[in-house]
Amino acid sequence: MINCLIVDDAPIARQIVMEYCKLLPVLRVVGQCSDAFEVRHELQQVQVDLLLMDINMPVLSGIDLLKTLKNPPLVVFTTAYKEFATDAFDLAACDYLLKPFSLERFIIAIDRVIEKLESRKTVKLDTQPSSLVSHLILRSEGRINKLNYDQILYLEANRNNTKVFTIGQHLISTTPLSIIESHLPGELFFRVHRSFIINITKITGLQGNRIFLGKSEVPLGGNYKDEFLKILGI
Structure with missing residues (x-):
């Protein structure tokens, strides 16, 4: 029901x-x-x-x-x-x-x-304690993918799907961003915009409302900026 x-x-x-x-x-x-x-x-x-x-x-x-x-x-x-x-x-x-x-x-x-x-x-966690889980399992185009957290740069909501960006490539999952977010460790991932979640260990720069992750760039939403700056210690 x-x-x-x-x-x-x-x-x-x-x-x-x-x-x-x-x-x-x-x-x-x-x-x-x-x-x-x-x-x-x-x-x-x-x-x-x-x-x-x-x-x-x-x-x-x-x-x-x-x-x-x-x-x-x-x-x-x-x-x-x-x-x-x-x-x-x-x-x-x-x-x-x-x-x-x-x-x-x-x-x-x-x-x-x-x-x-x-x-x-299709989004599953290992049976071991969450603090020991180091990866995410996602289904994309009929294939089940195992992504280590360290591989992920950021995730972007794309209508009902989610784009997951790693270094040099990305995949599209049919699982909504909000569902994936519930399985990501908060100490590593932070929502910086209603459509973007980033791996905070991959941040290389910040300018105005733009966050740089190596060669990638994502927007910083006004509703998330204060909390994000606190995390960075700014």
Whole structure:
């Protein structure tokens, strides 16, 4: 069962999604919310695997809400505004449904959610203590890759996928960046941007909002800068 939370400031829109959910036995609706603050409260009370969430809500939008969550559930955005699609996929949304959407399109979105939940199984940790784990296991293009932490320069969110950059090459994993992040040791890897995580041992320079990792360069997001500078002792 997938525990889902329906989020929309319009009661009729919530009811439509609720009726669709009732038709899919894999979904268990654990609550309904009309704004972002209700969502934050519910996430503290119940286990939520999936947010079926509108974007255009009062005070705090669905996208802005997602940015505030440290370990967010999977998300399917439901909205009447197509211009937010890029931001949604940058945040690793499973899907983006434009209102009014059909039951068929909703089912396709839920199938993608199921695929994402299954993809979590492709990122595995060794059975030894985490402090002794020195590598990451990732599936890419049908191949299982073992990457030592020391090989990885940085990781970049690419819609629902993740690009993993090593010295001289990169691979693309179908596992979202947020899932991979949960398996990376915090003493070695740090999120410096909503779309980038770097290996802090590979830093060779910093200029303004640019971080240099040898010949590579990644942006430093404003929301992460203060904490990043603390880590560097600046």
